[in-house]
Every structure is written in C-alpha cells, then in structure tokens.
Amino acid sequence: MTGASGRTALVTGASRGIGRAVAERLAAEGAYVVVHYGSRKDAAEETVAAIRRSGGQAFALRAELGVDGDVDTLFAGLEEALAGRPLDILVNNAAFIDYGATIDAVTPDAYERQFATNVRAPLFVTQRALRLMTDGGRIINISSGVTWFATPEIVYAMTKGALNVFSRSLARTLGPRGITVNTVSPGITGTDMNDWLRDPDATRRVAGMTALGRPGEPADIGDVVAFLASDDARWITGQTIEVNGGLYLGPQ
C-alpha cells in the first residue's frame, strides 16, 4: 500500500477506541497526525506517546465538539500544529451514543446534543478543513452499521444516517478537486462506547451474529481507513464500506 509519508492528518476523537487506532496506523504509514480529543487529555497524551515511541509524529489537540465555538477552537489549534503546512487527510470520527435517546425517552435537548456532535460538527469541521486541504486530499467519515440494522438508540442511528448522506453528496461536490470522500461503517467493535461488550456473554452473542466469529477491534477499522487515505484508494469515492466481519449475514 502506498503510505501516508510526508502527509498531514486530522483525526477527530483520536484519544481512544477507533480514532486512536486510525491515528496510530496513519502515523505508522508516515503521516504527521493531529490527535484531537474532547476531554480525556490523559488518553490523548497516551496516544501521542505511543505514536512517538513507534517513531511517528503526532500532536494532541483539545476541542469539545457540539458546543458554540467548537470549530474555531479546533482550527486555531490545528493551524498552530500544522505551522503553514496543508491538510491532506481528514477523518471525522468523534461521536457519542446516548443510550437513553430512545423513542420513549429522548428529549429535544438530548436530540440536539447528539446531532450537534455527530452531524453538525463533522459538517462544519469539513467546511473549514477544505480551506486547508490540498487538491487530491482524503476525507473519511466514520458512520455505523446502525444505518442498516435496527437499534433502540434511534437518535444515534439517525445521526449516522445523516453522515452517510453527507459523504455521498460531498464526494460529488469535491470530485473536481480530486478529493475523495468515503464512509467507513464499523460493526460492533470493542471500545469504551461499547463497554457492555466486556461481559463475556455479550461477546459470545456478538460473535454468534458475526461470520468471522468475534466482535471487531479498533485496528480492524483503522487499517481500512488507512487504505482509503492511501494512494491505492484513489479511484474510490462516494462509497460506504461496511467493516464488520460479516455482521448479520444470516443464520449459521
């Protein structure tokens, strides 16, 4: 695979889970990675330290998303981190799931908060990033399998559906600049977001629904994001790639 050597990347939500795996993989390919986080400074610093220990380059950047001024805060830090260099790769990964936002219980405030972080932030982060991005750049949005399977967390699923639609139209708009826009849609992956997976019974249940017989790991997703960011993926745009080990393919 043609790597990311000499390129710059912003990965939102890179302190933990899937974002961290993406950041580590892009850094291993030679990218200078801006490791964005919301509140877990310790986790972001640990990600940066792990990248540096492996010989990579990274910079931690805090900005809470989904609040007033979020994009200004993020880009003030990003421009400082890039020090005049363009941005080559944007990975919109940061998001959260509100397990209480079901059809019975969701409130307008809870709805707004989830859309502000999971949809409004990627939209306006991308808008600003495009001013810094080179032609031929890469945008990868992290969606979810809940766009095609049913879940009680209905607002979370709606936010991810919006992200899929965003990616497709954006890919069309940015084609003339040679910028590709793709969506990576993970299945059930072992991260803090899914702490219920730490229960061995839950792991067994998920393994039984998955053709390859286990829940996903963050690196399973990070490796595919790195591929989409590479030159080898230059002819892929506007696509949603399901990365889930064969989740819900049917009964065994």
Ligand SMILES: NC(=O)c1ccc[n+]([C@@H]2O[C@H](COP(=O)([O-])OP(=O)(O)OC[C@H]3O[C@@H](n4cnc5c(N)ncnc54)[C@H](OP(=O)(O)O)[C@@H]3O)[C@@H](O)[C@H]2O)c1
């Ligand atoms: N895990 C899964 O099974 C799964 C499945 C499908 C899709 N996904 C998607 O994959 C992506 C990563 O999920 P994950 O499982 O790795 O989640 P995670 O372990 O909970 O990590 C979430 C990351 O996003 C950041 N973040 C969350 N809300 C933020 C906010 N308001 N402002 C700034 N940063 C914020 C967190 O920063 P802090 O560390 O500072 O809190 C953290 O770095 C998400 O888009 C998620 O929807 C996950």
